[in-house]
Amino acid sequence: MPPLIHQAATDIHASRWFNSNEELSLKSLLGRVVVVHAFQMLCPGCVSHGIPQALKTHTLFSSDEVVTIGLHSVFEHHEAMNDISLAAFLHEYRVDFPVAVDQQRTGSPIPHTMHAWGLQGTPSLIIIDREGIIRLNHFGRLDDMFVGKLISQLSAGQAPLKPSSPAKTNKPENCDDKGCRI
Amino acid sequence: MPPLIHQAATDIHASRWFNSNEELSLKSLLGRVVVVHAFQMLCPGCVSHGIPQALKTHTLFSSDEVVTIGLHSVFEHHEAMNDISLAAFLHEYRVDFPVAVDQQRTGSPIPHTMHAWGLQGTPSLIIIDREGIIRLNHFGRLDDMFVGKLISQLSAGQAPLKPSSPAKTNKPENCDDKGCRI
Amino acid sequence: MPPLIHQAATDIHASRWFNSNEELSLKSLLGRVVVVHAFQMLCPGCVSHGIPQALKTHTLFSSDEVVTIGLHSVFEHHEAMNDISLAAFLHEYRVDFPVAVDQQRTGSPIPHTMHAWGLQGTPSLIIIDREGIIRLNHFGRLDDMFVGKLISQLSAGQAPLKPSSPAKTNKPENCDDKGCRI
Amino acid sequence: MPPLIHQAATDIHASRWFNSNEELSLKSLLGRVVVVHAFQMLCPGCVSHGIPQALKTHTLFSSDEVVTIGLHSVFEHHEAMNDISLAAFLHEYRVDFPVAVDQQRTGSPIPHTMHAWGLQGTPSLIIIDREGIIRLNHFGRLDDMFVGKLISQLSAGQAPLKPSSPAKTNKPENCDDKGCRI
Secondary structure (H helix, E strand, O other): OOOOOEEOOOOOOOOEEEEOOOOOOOOOOOOOEEEEEOOOOHHHHHHHHHHHHHHHHHHHOOOEEEEEEEEEEEOOOOOOHHHHHHHHHHHHHOOOOOOOEEEOOOOOOOOOOHHHHHEEEEOOOEOOOOOOEEEEEOOOOOOHHHHHHHHHHOOOOOOOOOOOOOOOOOOOOOOOOOOOOO | OOOOOEOOOOOOOEEEEEOOOOOOOOHHOOOOOOEEEEOOOOOHHHHHHHHHHHHHHHHHHOOOOOOEEEEEEEOOOOOOHOOOOOOOOHHHHHOOOOOOEEOOOOEEEOOOOHHHOOOOOOOEEEOOOOOOEEEEEEEEOHHHHHHHHHHHHOOOOOOOOOOOOOOOOOOOOOOOOEEEOO | OOOOOOOOOOOEEEEEEOOOOOOOHHHHHOEEEEEEEEEEOOOHHHHHHHHHHHHHHHHHHOOOOOEEEEEEEOOOOOOOHHHHHHHHHHHHHHOOEEEEOOOOOOOOOOOOOHHHHHOEEEEEEEOOOOOOOEEEEOOOOOOOOHHHHHHHHHHOOOOOOOOOOOOOOOOOEEEOOOEEEE | OOOOEEEEOOOOOOOEEOOOOOOOOOOOOOOOOOEEEEOOOOHHHHHHHHHHHHHHHHOOOOOOOOEEEEEEOOOOOOOOOOOOHHHHHHHHOOOOOEEHHHHHOOOOOHHHHHHHHHOOOEEEEEEEEOOOOOEHHHHHHHHOOHHHHHHHHHHHOOOOOOOOOOOOOOOOEOOOOOOOOO
């Protein structure tokens, strides 16, 4: 499991918001945990893993305590992933949480928020605690149970930078995912 | 998601323990959350869902705060699921958390703890809070993120009997799991 | 498993082809089995099931005997699923078999080939035998093993309209996908 | 995909048969394709992959042409995987095709048929053509579509030792199973 961090969060720079009547700012969300799923609508890992996980965090946690936000951080195929395409994508995948379109920057394919937060790619999961500090900034897949635990801990005001006991690991055997060898 | 309950927990009646040098009692575990996965080694849903989830809860949470226990509650094919078979099963599936063999009762196929707790079948997930009260008693499958959230909340001393806001649901569309209809 | 049919196949009407230097016609493919995966790039079931299955049929069967073709049959969100978006989609999902863009019709959202073949939606799998006859026209998901069997049979010149023996079914038990009930 | 082979098949040595009124012999099955799934009831890969695939081959193919057989080749935990346990396992997993218990040998943990056929472990898939020749002898997992194709080809009397054209492969990209890297 990825270690927790302590990184100041500049605000989201969005050229547009979907599924929200207002522009959300991290400042206005202080006191709540903010779960940001950075994605691209044509990134296979985002579609198969990131979006379903974001739909779960949005459904499972009360919006009084935890806010799930999508961040459409396009760094390739910009023309193919424009706002019209994104609107259709959000409709087809039934994404009903607020989604910010990460603002493009002149002279760089990497959009503004993605650059400022130092994201490595998509999908990335960024979790911000109630004080507005980034505690997780993870590129790739993360297990649902770990995510459920971390959000709950931060929501309860717990913010362990280190696990309280060494991780347990199962040792290898002659039976693995492939089968049992003689 | 299943509602939380408030049910007194009689202690586990075990004819034998695996992966533990001592008999565990709920009394000695007061102050920690206890996660009991009731299973049968030849129950398909237990093998595909319950055991993997139990391995996750055991790995993810510190044993200072959360204890994962397997409960082998055999109510059919008793001869086929004896202690010798169970030992091999636990080895092959790399189960390294404590497992209690639920004590058989004379004149009934339903073993002792299963009967006392009113379990409906296997797999069942029983989660006991730090005060020794059963808060969840669920037959069947449960989502990993929900389980991660609930254990974390109980571990933090939070015990919501009701969710703090109405659940969100996605409305049906013309595109579903099967495809998109014209 | 869906029954086989015997339906004349009008040719594919494409406004454009991807991954092919020439326009493919069913006439020029006579003598080979043609496997057509009709999809929309923003249809969830197509992305999770149809495209991966089409990649498998393309990889598994020799192009001397079996030709896999994608058919982008857009009947909704036309603006969002244009050729620029489709090109990026095919790149991201590594689709390397020929893909025809189903020609739009004036006055109807349903494109030309989709209408002519009577497709019900996306994903649809259409399998055409060596004589150019549609033998399968199925909306939704189909098991990989069934698809592998049917393509092989048609490729060998076998075309059973009926299975040669009654299908076997497993009878229900007290243990199902959810678990084992007492 | 694994290459096809041409290996003489000694007959199955079974101490007992389940789901069959008679002992099956390969000689009596000449003219039909025989699909043998070698497994151990406590082997995780067998339970999650091999048994479901065997249930599919049994359901999908007519028994006039293809016979699916389970081979319980126990080479470890012999006491735990005895006939009583196996009977319960077959019932719980709804295995309704014939299953042979591979005969134990004095002085070796490896049972008779497993030894004679040179199996590497469990699960193994052994496919025997209509002339009684082993054409596939594979340890581990195999894709369902490949299995469906191979059985169909052998059932049609086709027995390609080599694929008729070079295999196609998708080249790596910046987007992989983990996500899309910048």
